[in-house]
Amino acid sequence: MFPPGHSRTLDPDASIRATDNDAALARLSAVQKGYIEDPFVKHLVPRAHLQPARPPLINIGTFVRSHGIDLLVEEWLLMAKASGKKAQIVSLGAGSDTRFWRLETGTLKDEFVKYIEVDFTEITTKKAMSIRKSKEMNALLGGAQVSLNYCVLAGGGTGLRSSKYHLIPADLRAPPSQALGSTLTSIEADEGPVLSPSLPTLIIFECVLAYMSMEASSTLLEWFIGYASSDAGVLGCVIYEMFNLQDSFGKMMVNNLKARSVTLPGAEPFPTLDSLVKRFTDVGFSAGRALTLKEIKRTYVDQPELERISKVEFLDETEELDLVLDHYAISWGLYIGNGSASTWGHWGLKQKRD
Numbered sequence: 001m002f003p004p005g006h007s008r009t010l011d012p013d014a015s016i017r018a019t020d021n022d023a024a025l026a027r028l029s030a031v032q033k034g035y036i037e038d039p040f041v042k043h044l045v046p047r048a049h050l051q052p053a054r055p056p057l058i059n060i061g062t063f064v065r066s067h068g069i070d071l072l073v074e075e076w077l078l079m080a081k082a083s084g085k086k087a088q089i090v091s092l093g094a095g096s097d098t099r100f101w102r103l104e105t106g107t108l109k110d111e112f113v114k115y116i117e118v119d120f121t122e123i124t125t126k127k128a129m130s131i132r133k134s135k136e137m138n139a140l141l142g143g144a145q146v147s148l149n150y151c152v153l154a155g156g157g158t159g160l161r162s163s164k165y166h167l168i169p170a171d172l173r174a175p176p177s178q179a180l181g182s183t184l185t186s187i188e189a190d191e192g193p194v195l196s197p198s199l200p201t202l203i204i205f206e207c208v209l210a211y212m213s214m215e216a217s218s219t220l221l222e223w224f225i226g227y228a229s230s231d232a233g234v235l236g237c238v239i240y241e242m243f244n245l246q247d248s249f250g251k252m253m254v255n256n257l258k259a260r261s262v263t264l265p266g267a268e269p270f271p272t273l274d275s276l277v278k279r280f281t282d283v284g285f286s287a288g289r290a291l292t293l294k295e296i297k298r299t300y301v302d303q304p305e306l307e308r309i310s311k312v313e314f315l316d317e318t319e320e321l322d323l324v325l326d327h328y329a330i331s332w333g334l335y336i337g338n339g340s341a342s343t344w345g346h347w348g349l350k351q352k353r354d
């Protein structure tokens with residue numbers, strides 16, 4: 001028998017990839033309890049019906065995180081529509097996320113032409129297989145020519161490519177101009193590049209950048225800005241992450257993860273909301289904004305929705321909930337290329353209450 005943690009020592013990224021399972025189980029639990037709707041997540045979690053529910057505190061956190069990011073994505077698509085352009089979405093470290101399928105079955109499905117997901121090869125291989133196995137998910141891939149090989153890269157069955165949805169295996173820490181950049185800029189038959197630099201593009205990092213060094217994530221963000229600026233594009237970026245890790249609760253979060261061999265090199269440099277905003281402006285975004293989940297729940301969720309989720313489960317640890325939600329933030333940054341409409345400056349979460 002191998003001692004516990006043996007395989008992680010052999011592959012230091014195994015513990016980072018394992019965080020995808022946590023995210024998927026948290027989402028599944030929030031769905032099963034009725035906090036959020038997602039008919040697709042069950043196809044990506046093995047033995048979904050046997051998975052135990054998460055505590056109310058985790059379910060509410062999952063609701064606020066998901067709701068906040070959904071609002072930013074929806075507004076991006078609506079603003080693209082208003083500007084007369086189709087949008088593109090790139091989800092980096094997408095893991096078992098199902099946003100593509102939720103959007104593709106919603107009212108905004110015609111407002112985006114590309115949805116690209118990137119993750120480690122082990123994750124994209126597993127996801128590609130689960131998608132192919134699910135009639136429901138497979139049917140929504142768009143375009144007749146779905147290929148299981150991501151042929152720009154070596155290896156078979158490691159991703160998926162259809163006309164709209166692309167699942168790309170890549171290590172986000174690698175120099176972006178190599179694996180990821182060359183795939184995104186490669187020309188598709190009779191079409192332009194996989195990712196167009198001139199269309200309004202939203203990049204999403206949902207609980208991903210914490211696992212990478214700040215240098216690697218800055219280089220990646222700079223690559224996307226450089227690409228958008230090459231053709232007067234508009235680039236939005238949504239980052240969801242733990243932060244504020246220097247207080248006693250934050251230290252406990254860090255230690256809990258350390259016990260599972262997960263370190264957070266990309267979260268430790270961001271002790272405050274201001275530092276999260278500065279991350280955007282430092283790499284060339286025109287503006288940025290950051291809010292804690294606590295603030296988003298308090299002020300940015302519609303009253304009826306807030307009342308609905310307060311009735312889903314009984315929660316007596318309201319102070320603990322606030323403490324947890326205060327250590328996670330959604331931040332968003334915007335880059336407006338020369339010649340793009342300044343109305344994009346209105347993109348962001350909107351207050352529902354004072």
Ligand SMILES: C[S@@+](CC[C@H](N)C(=O)[O-])C[C@H]1O[C@@H](n2cnc3c(N)ncnc32)[C@H](O)[C@@H]1O
Nearest residue numbers: 017019020023093094095119120171172173206
């Ligand atoms: C906590 S999970 C979040 C998954 C998904 N974004 C969500 O919110 O449901 C983190 C994901 O980031 C991926 N990831 C972390 N570092 C990565 C890297 N350097 N390259 C590619 N993927 C990475 C992991 O494999 C994992 O799927």
